[in-house]
Amino acid sequence: MGSSSEEDEEEALFPNYPYELYFVKSPSTASHADVYSSKSGSESGGGGWFRYFTFGYSDSGCWVLLQLGWRFLLSLAIALIVFYLAAKPPPPxxxxxxxxxxxxxxxxxxxxxxxxxxxxxxxxxxxxxxxxxxxxxxxxxxxxxxxxxxxxxxxxxxxxxxxxxxxxxxxxxxxxxxxxxxxxxxxxxxxxxxxxxxxxxxxxxxxxxxxxxxxxxxxxxxxxxxxxxxxxxxxxxxxxxxxxxxxxxxxxxxx
Known part of the structure:
Protein backbone atom coordinates (compact mmCIF):
# COMPACT_ATOMS: atom_id res chain seq x y z
CA MET A 1 0.00 0.00 0.00
CA GLY A 2 2.73 2.42 0.92
CA SER A 3 4.68 1.98 -2.30
CA SER A 4 1.66 2.46 -4.53
CA SER A 5 0.69 5.68 -2.83
CA GLU A 6 4.19 7.07 -3.32
CA GLU A 7 4.03 6.26 -7.02
CA ASP A 8 0.69 8.04 -7.27
CA GLU A 9 2.15 11.12 -5.67
CA GLU A 10 5.10 11.17 -8.10
CA GLU A 11 2.77 10.94 -11.07
CA ALA A 12 0.74 13.83 -9.71
CA LEU A 13 3.85 15.96 -9.26
CA PHE A 14 5.53 14.98 -12.56
CA PRO A 15 2.88 14.09 -15.12
CA ASN A 16 4.15 11.95 -18.01
CA TYR A 17 3.16 14.19 -20.95
CA PRO A 18 4.79 13.86 -24.40
CA TYR A 19 7.28 16.70 -25.05
CA GLU A 20 9.39 18.09 -27.92
CA LEU A 21 12.92 19.49 -28.08
CA TYR A 22 13.51 23.11 -29.23
CA PHE A 23 16.88 24.67 -30.20
CA VAL A 24 17.30 28.43 -29.96
CA LYS A 25 19.77 30.08 -32.29
CA SER A 26 21.87 32.90 -30.96
CA PRO A 27 21.03 36.28 -32.67
CA SER A 28 24.69 37.14 -33.13
CA THR A 29 25.37 33.82 -34.86
CA ALA A 30 22.42 34.28 -37.25
CA SER A 31 23.45 37.80 -38.22
CA HIS A 32 27.04 36.74 -38.92
CA ALA A 33 25.82 33.90 -41.12
CA ASP A 34 23.54 36.22 -43.10
CA VAL A 35 26.31 38.76 -43.65
CA TYR A 36 28.68 36.10 -44.85
CA SER A 37 26.17 34.64 -47.29
CA SER A 38 25.32 38.09 -48.72
CA LYS A 39 28.98 38.99 -49.15
CA SER A 40 29.79 35.76 -50.88
CA GLY A 41 26.75 36.14 -53.15
CA SER A 42 27.64 39.71 -54.13
CA GLU A 43 31.25 38.82 -54.82
CA SER A 44 30.29 35.93 -57.04
CA GLY A 45 27.63 38.03 -58.84
CA GLY A 46 29.98 41.00 -59.45
CA GLY A 47 32.66 38.83 -60.89
CA GLY A 48 30.19 37.48 -63.44
CA TRP A 49 30.47 40.50 -65.75
CA PHE A 50 33.65 42.19 -64.53
CA ARG A 51 35.81 39.20 -65.29
CA TYR A 52 35.19 39.60 -69.03
CA PHE A 53 37.14 42.86 -68.97
CA THR A 54 40.29 41.52 -67.33
CA PHE A 55 43.27 39.56 -68.57
CA GLY A 56 43.14 37.17 -65.62
CA TYR A 57 39.95 35.47 -66.73
CA SER A 58 41.85 33.27 -69.18
CA ASP A 59 45.46 32.66 -70.19
CA SER A 60 44.69 31.78 -73.81
CA GLY A 61 46.21 33.80 -76.63
CA CYS A 62 42.82 34.55 -78.19
CA TRP A 63 41.55 36.01 -74.93
CA VAL A 64 44.60 38.25 -74.61
CA LEU A 65 44.15 39.44 -78.22
CA LEU A 66 40.48 40.14 -77.57
CA GLN A 67 41.33 42.25 -74.54
CA LEU A 68 44.00 44.16 -76.44
CA GLY A 69 41.62 44.65 -79.39
CA TRP A 70 38.73 46.24 -77.54
CA ARG A 71 41.10 48.44 -75.55
CA PHE A 72 42.71 49.67 -78.78
CA LEU A 73 39.34 50.38 -80.42
CA LEU A 74 38.11 52.26 -77.38
CA SER A 75 41.27 54.36 -77.26
CA LEU A 76 41.02 55.06 -81.00
CA ALA A 77 37.38 56.14 -80.71
CA ILE A 78 38.19 58.52 -77.86
CA ALA A 79 41.15 59.95 -79.80
CA LEU A 80 39.00 60.55 -82.92
CA ILE A 81 36.29 62.29 -80.92
CA VAL A 82 38.85 64.53 -79.23
CA PHE A 83 40.42 65.32 -82.63
CA TYR A 84 37.05 66.20 -84.14
CA LEU A 85 36.13 68.48 -81.24
CA ALA A 86 39.52 70.20 -81.41
CA ALA A 87 39.57 70.62 -85.21
CA LYS A 88 35.83 71.02 -85.85
CA PRO A 89 35.52 73.20 -88.98
CA PRO A 90 33.65 76.51 -88.59
CA PRO A 91 30.73 77.37 -90.89
CA PRO A 92 31.85 78.81 -94.25
Missing part, protein backbone atom coordinates in the same frame (compact mmCIF):
# COMPACT_ATOMS: atom_id res chain seq x y z
CA UNK A 93 30.99 82.36 -95.29
CA UNK A 94 28.78 82.45 -98.38
CA UNK A 95 28.00 85.39 -100.65
CA UNK A 96 26.20 85.74 -103.97
CA UNK A 97 26.49 88.24 -106.80
CA UNK A 98 24.72 88.75 -110.12
CA UNK A 99 27.49 89.39 -112.66
CA UNK A 100 25.61 89.63 -115.93
CA UNK A 101 22.36 89.15 -117.83
CA UNK A 102 23.76 88.53 -121.26
CA UNK A 103 20.46 88.15 -122.98
CA UNK A 104 16.87 89.05 -122.22
CA UNK A 105 14.70 89.05 -125.31
CA UNK A 106 10.93 88.85 -125.67
CA UNK A 107 9.52 87.84 -129.03
CA UNK A 108 6.28 86.74 -130.61
CA UNK A 109 5.75 83.06 -131.29
CA UNK A 110 3.58 80.04 -130.73
CA UNK A 111 3.76 77.37 -128.04
CA UNK A 112 3.63 73.62 -128.59
CA UNK A 113 -0.12 73.64 -129.06
CA UNK A 114 -0.08 76.47 -131.61
CA UNK A 115 -1.21 79.29 -129.29
CA UNK A 116 0.33 82.69 -130.04
CA UNK A 117 2.20 84.09 -127.05
CA UNK A 118 5.32 85.90 -125.90
CA UNK A 119 8.47 83.78 -125.94
CA UNK A 120 11.38 84.62 -123.64
CA UNK A 121 15.06 83.90 -124.18
CA UNK A 122 17.43 84.91 -121.39
CA UNK A 123 20.81 84.07 -119.90
CA UNK A 124 22.03 85.05 -116.42
CA UNK A 125 25.43 84.56 -114.76
CA UNK A 126 25.93 84.37 -110.98
CA UNK A 127 29.02 84.28 -108.80
CA UNK A 128 28.89 82.05 -105.75
CA UNK A 129 31.71 83.06 -103.38
CA UNK A 130 32.72 80.58 -100.67
CA UNK A 131 35.11 81.55 -97.89
CA UNK A 132 36.23 78.30 -96.26
CA UNK A 133 37.79 79.12 -92.89
CA UNK A 134 38.75 75.54 -92.10
CA UNK A 135 42.50 75.02 -92.25
CA UNK A 136 42.28 71.24 -92.58
CA UNK A 137 39.15 70.23 -94.48
CA UNK A 138 37.71 70.97 -97.91
CA UNK A 139 34.06 71.89 -98.27
CA UNK A 140 31.75 69.69 -100.35
CA UNK A 141 28.93 71.68 -101.96
CA UNK A 142 26.00 69.66 -103.26
CA UNK A 143 24.63 70.74 -106.66
CA UNK A 144 23.07 74.21 -106.19
CA UNK A 145 19.54 74.73 -107.47
CA UNK A 146 18.97 78.08 -109.20
CA UNK A 147 15.69 79.58 -110.39
CA UNK A 148 14.48 82.92 -111.74
CA UNK A 149 10.99 84.19 -111.00
CA UNK A 150 8.78 86.97 -112.28
CA UNK A 151 6.30 87.55 -109.50
CA UNK A 152 5.35 84.03 -108.43
CA UNK A 153 6.11 82.53 -111.85
CA UNK A 154 9.39 80.56 -112.14
CA UNK A 155 10.42 80.71 -115.78
CA UNK A 156 13.99 79.36 -115.58
CA UNK A 157 15.39 76.55 -113.43
CA UNK A 158 18.91 75.12 -113.45
CA UNK A 159 20.96 72.78 -111.27
CA UNK A 160 24.74 72.94 -111.24
CA UNK A 161 27.21 70.14 -110.61
CA UNK A 162 28.78 69.29 -107.25
CA UNK A 163 31.41 71.83 -106.17
CA UNK A 164 34.46 71.72 -103.90
CA UNK A 165 36.01 74.59 -101.97
CA UNK A 166 39.59 74.07 -100.78
CA UNK A 167 40.62 74.47 -97.16
CA UNK A 168 41.57 77.92 -95.86
CA UNK A 169 40.74 79.59 -99.17
CA UNK A 170 38.21 81.81 -100.93
CA UNK A 171 36.74 80.09 -103.98
CA UNK A 172 34.59 81.69 -106.66
CA UNK A 173 32.14 79.55 -108.64
CA UNK A 174 30.27 80.70 -111.72
CA UNK A 175 26.66 79.56 -112.04
CA UNK A 176 24.66 80.00 -115.23
CA UNK A 177 20.93 79.85 -115.71
CA UNK A 178 18.80 80.57 -118.74
CA UNK A 179 15.91 79.59 -120.92
CA UNK A 180 15.15 79.64 -124.63
CA UNK A 181 11.80 80.40 -126.25
CA UNK A 182 9.91 79.98 -122.99
CA UNK A 183 6.15 80.63 -123.43
CA UNK A 184 5.02 83.26 -120.91
CA UNK A 185 1.46 84.07 -122.05
CA UNK A 186 0.07 86.95 -119.93
CA UNK A 187 3.30 87.37 -117.95
CA UNK A 188 5.16 88.04 -121.20
CA UNK A 189 2.88 90.97 -122.05
CA UNK A 190 3.37 92.41 -118.54
CA UNK A 191 7.15 92.18 -118.94
CA UNK A 192 6.97 93.94 -122.29
CA UNK A 193 4.88 96.78 -120.85
CA UNK A 194 7.29 97.29 -117.91
CA UNK A 195 10.31 97.39 -120.21
CA UNK A 196 8.74 99.87 -122.61
CA UNK A 197 7.52 102.13 -119.79
CA UNK A 198 11.05 102.41 -118.39
CA UNK A 199 10.05 101.11 -114.94
CA UNK A 200 12.07 97.93 -115.40
CA UNK A 201 11.18 94.30 -114.84
CA UNK A 202 11.47 93.07 -111.22
CA UNK A 203 12.95 89.59 -111.06
CA UNK A 204 13.90 87.29 -108.20
CA UNK A 205 16.89 84.93 -108.44
CA UNK A 206 16.93 82.17 -105.83
CA UNK A 207 19.78 79.80 -105.04
CA UNK A 208 19.55 76.92 -102.59
CA UNK A 209 22.19 74.37 -101.67
CA UNK A 210 23.71 72.44 -98.80
CA UNK A 211 27.35 71.85 -97.99
CA UNK A 212 29.27 69.54 -95.69
CA UNK A 213 32.68 68.86 -94.17
CA UNK A 214 33.67 65.19 -94.12
CA UNK A 215 36.04 64.72 -91.21
CA UNK A 216 38.16 61.57 -90.63
CA UNK A 217 37.14 59.78 -93.85
CA UNK A 218 33.51 60.71 -93.41
CA UNK A 219 33.10 59.34 -89.88
CA UNK A 220 32.04 62.84 -88.78
CA UNK A 221 30.00 65.09 -91.08
CA UNK A 222 29.20 68.76 -90.43
CA UNK A 223 26.30 69.92 -92.61
CA UNK A 224 25.19 73.44 -93.51
CA UNK A 225 22.12 74.60 -95.44
CA UNK A 226 21.92 77.89 -97.33
CA UNK A 227 19.29 79.84 -99.23
CA UNK A 228 20.12 82.98 -101.17
CA UNK A 229 17.89 85.48 -102.89
CA UNK A 230 18.73 88.31 -105.27
CA UNK A 231 16.27 91.07 -106.14
CA UNK A 232 16.93 92.29 -109.68
CA UNK A 233 15.46 95.29 -111.47
CA UNK A 234 16.07 94.79 -115.18
CA UNK A 235 16.25 97.74 -117.59
CA UNK A 236 15.47 97.83 -121.28
CA UNK A 237 18.94 99.30 -121.96
CA UNK A 238 21.75 97.07 -123.20
CA UNK A 239 25.36 97.77 -122.15
CA UNK A 240 27.45 96.95 -125.22
CA UNK A 241 30.74 97.50 -123.41
CA UNK A 242 30.08 94.88 -120.75
CA UNK A 243 27.79 92.84 -123.00
CA UNK A 244 24.94 92.67 -120.54
CA UNK A 245 21.51 94.09 -119.95
CA UNK A 246 21.58 97.01 -117.51
CA UNK A 247 20.25 96.02 -114.08
CA UNK A 248 20.41 96.71 -110.35
CA UNK A 249 20.62 93.83 -107.88
CA UNK A 250 20.72 93.15 -104.15
CA UNK A 251 21.56 89.70 -102.77
CA UNK A 252 21.03 88.16 -99.34
CA UNK A 253 22.13 84.77 -97.99
CA UNK A 254 20.29 82.87 -95.25
CA UNK A 255 21.59 79.85 -93.37
Missing amino acids: NISLQIVGIRQFRLGEGVDGSGVTTKLLTCNCSIHLIVDNNSKLFALHIHPPLVEILFGHLPFAISQSKELYAGSNDITLFRLNIGTKNKPLYGAGRNMQDLLQSGEGVPLVVRVGFRSSFRVVWGLFVSKFHYKAQCLVLLSNVYDKKHKTQVYNSTCMVYS
